Amino acid sequence: MDYQEALAYIHSHRRFGAKPGLERMRALLTLLGNPQEQLSCVHIAGTNGKGSTVAMIASVLRAAGYKTGMYISPYVLEYRERIQVNGEMIPRDALVRLVERIQPFAEQAGELTEFELNTALAFCWFAEQGCGIVVLETGLGGRFDATNVIQHPLLCVITSIGLDHTEILGDTLAQIAAEKCGICKPGVRTVVSARQAPEAFEIIRQHVVGRNGAVMVSVSDVELEQTLATAQMRISGSEISLNGLKLHLPLAGEHQILNAWTAFTALHELSKKGFPKAAQASALRSGLESVRFPVRIETVCTDPLTILDGAHNPQGAQTLARALEMLGETPVTGVMGVLSDKDSAGALDALAPRFRRLICVTPDNPRALDAHDLAARADALGLQSSAAHTLEEGLFLAQAVAKSEQGAVVVCGSLYLAAQARKLLLKKEADGCG
Structure with missing residues (x-):
């Protein structure tokens, strides 16, 4: 073996x-x-x-x-x-x-x-x-x-x-x-x-x-x-x-x-x-x-500021939303993917006031909620949202928008998604993620 x-x-x-x-x-x-x-x-x-x-x-x-x-x-x-x-x-x-x-x-x-x-x-x-x-x-x-x-x-x-x-x-x-x-x-x-x-x-x-x-x-x-x-x-x-x-x-x-x-x-x-x-x-x-714990409001990039968090329930989303208040008026683009057995409506409701827009993705997990379904739920809350074909595409779009408006990117909704994003972001060339 x-x-x-x-x-x-x-x-x-x-x-x-x-x-x-x-x-x-x-x-x-x-x-x-x-x-x-x-x-x-x-x-x-x-x-x-x-x-x-x-x-x-x-x-x-x-x-x-x-x-x-x-x-x-x-x-x-x-x-x-x-x-x-x-x-x-x-x-x-x-x-x-x-x-x-x-x-x-x-x-x-x-x-x-x-x-x-x-x-x-x-x-x-x-x-x-x-x-x-x-x-x-x-x-x-x-x-x-x-x-x-x-x-x-x-x-x-x-x-x-x-x-x-x-x-x-x-x-x-x-x-x-x-x-x-x-x-x-x-x-x-x-x-x-x-x-x-x-x-x-x-x-x-x-x-x-x-x-x-x-x-x-x-x-x-x-x-x-x-x-x-x-x-x-x-x-x-x-x-x-x-x-x-x-x-x-x-x-x-x-x-x-x-x-x-x-x-x-x-x-x-x-x-x-x-x-x-x-x-x-x-x-x-x-x-x-010296304590370290990945994807708990973890900053992985500085240009643009990109934060990962594994919040996957309403209480965790509320906690993340309170932490994002430290960004002040910085416009935030969310990249979010959730599992179908989680309370996505509650998480969206908590985070919507902190996001200027939301890019929805489908986590690489058999229990994942489809990105288009998540976007529809976000739209119902009045949040400007769209669905990306892949996580990599969603990250690219979000960082491009954040750079153009001196904003930040927050990836959340699932520990699985945050982990996948972390791997992608840490592999990027230095000029793609400061």
Whole structure:
């Protein structure tokens, strides 16, 4: 088996199981010797912000000198991004070797999903590498997520709860919160992000305190607002103060300041759980200042200014729209493509006031919404829109317009689309993208 064959094997499995539950995952891990039981994990769930929060926590733990595993979903540029140790992706040969090891056991465990295989691979690699701590992001939900086989996490974290995957998780914030906080365990402290909707916050409190008898550590809305009031925010990042610690946060937008406060609070909790260096000022500053997370309001070109963001639900789109206010009166041309199972109307409604025009494209994904259908939805909102034949054509047209009017381009609507655009833009000649 070579690397491409290993990826083909992983991707040949279905996205969702025929029946929700953890039985298949537990069966597979038992056959593999339960590698997850060798790991000390920080388990993170939420609708928005969990990937950035994972990246921040992992970056600080690395800076503090801990051998740190990081598991994220989905990947942006390459599959191996999902599974990292000390910021290094799992090597190709190691991935092939582990797929070959897992394959015969996978056939015994039942009809596994792709994410279940991904998670088993990650647990095996982290255990093999002797990680001192693993920062683990759920894929979908929490209660039945493959990562939820972790029985005794060091700490749980719940980031912002919003409406996404409603066909699976429920169509109210309370229902979605109940699924997300299914990761919370008896006696395990849970950090909860600020600015939670009251109905979501109450469900989380009931699960953590009422059902599990644990402590819920809520990020302070007051401290967050004080940080936002004094922050110097630019599209390239922000100068902020976290409880007196002044630093540069390279991830743009006030939502990333919220995520930084969540990570900061989680790291202080970890410092009480056998990781004292996690809250040292030097590690916090170095880790947060060096954190990188592609296609989260990421500037990839400066002439014209071209920004990528993976926002794919109304809450994420609202967050992006608020960040774009930092551009002032700069005319913005949007390049947008969405998946058909997402709330494109809600995302369009949030972003329309920030866009002067919109070029719609069809992401290279079997679940993609056709560009012409998206353009029709945008037209219904009164947004000047058109459909491009390809993403490359859409980017060319948008950048040409932006150059002519000293404007900016924002590519959004899907992590898949943003990742595809990133590859195209970074390959362009220097004179095509400054």
